[in-house]
Amino acid sequence: MTKLPRVVIQSEISADGAIHGFDAHMGAYYGVAATLGADAEMVGSETMITSLRGVPPEMPANFARPERRPGDHRHLWFVPDSRGRLQSYLHAFRDTEWCLDVVPLISARTPAGYREYLEARSYDYIQAGDDRVDLREALAEMHGRFGVRKVRVDSGGVLNNALLEQGLVDEISLLIAPMLAAEAREETRLFRTLRLPAALPLRLVKHEVINGATSLTGEVTDGLVHLLYEVARA
Numbered sequence: 001m002t003k004l005p006r007v008v009i010q011s012e013i014s015a016d017g018a019i020h021g022f023d024a025h026m027g028a029y030y031g032v033a034a035t036l037g038a039d040a041e042m043v044g045s046e047t048m049i050t051s052l053r054g055v056p057p058e059m060p061a062n063f064a065r066p067e068r069r070p071g072d073h074r075h076l077w078f079v080p081d082s083r084g085r086l087q088s089y090l091h092a093f094r095d096t097e098w099c100l101d102v103v104p105l106i107s108a109r110t111p112a113g114y115r116e117y118l119e120a121r122s123y124d125y126i127q128a129g130d131d132r133v134d135l136r137e138a139l140a141e142m143h144g145r146f147g148v149r150k151v152r153v154d155s156g157g158v159l160n161n162a163l164l165e166q167g168l169v170d171e172i173s174l175l176i177a178p179m180l181a182a183e184a185r186e187e188t189r190l191f192r193t194l195r196l197p198a199a200l201p202l203r204l205v206k207h208e209v210i211n212g213a214t215s216l217t218g219e220v221t222d223g224l225v226h227l228l229y230e231v232a233r234a
Contacts, residue, residue, distance in 0.1 A: 028213035041076070048089065062095075078151065083111070084113070
């Protein structure tokens, strides 16, 4: 049987299940992330693009694959990107405080120009699947080739739901902010596109209340709730 890393989805949501329309609490979010035991991240391409506030120019140093230094605890980011959306964005993340390097996940039909872009800059990449990225195959290579034991997924609803629908998720970590979202439309919901053949049981592993969390706008919030669930296996 093919060995896969454990997969934990993490997200901060409002009390009504939205991922937008309220101020996130990044300090608390990444504080929780540090307790999940992951040794790699899987990040959605849209999440990466929208996180940037401008793209710095690519420099000659960005063409070299970074080396891990002693005491360096940064992780690799694995990013499904079969269409090459991140071309001209990857250098903004490589060898930064956020991650050591980015490893795109591509498919057999990924544009040749994007492959050439990656190879010219010494990016590792994983090819899995035909038209789209085969997530199970990609996870298997993450484990076998890169030694990943547990990956934390930091994304919006599309990637999270694809992993859940394919039975690849082991844990779900939710940070629930004590507020209702100002933009509580259906498209802002974390599990808005989730399609499961039957209810998926979850087992509560941990729960805690986090007080004194600072939002992106500097407001201090009490009463955030962290819930950690394990996905029940048949």
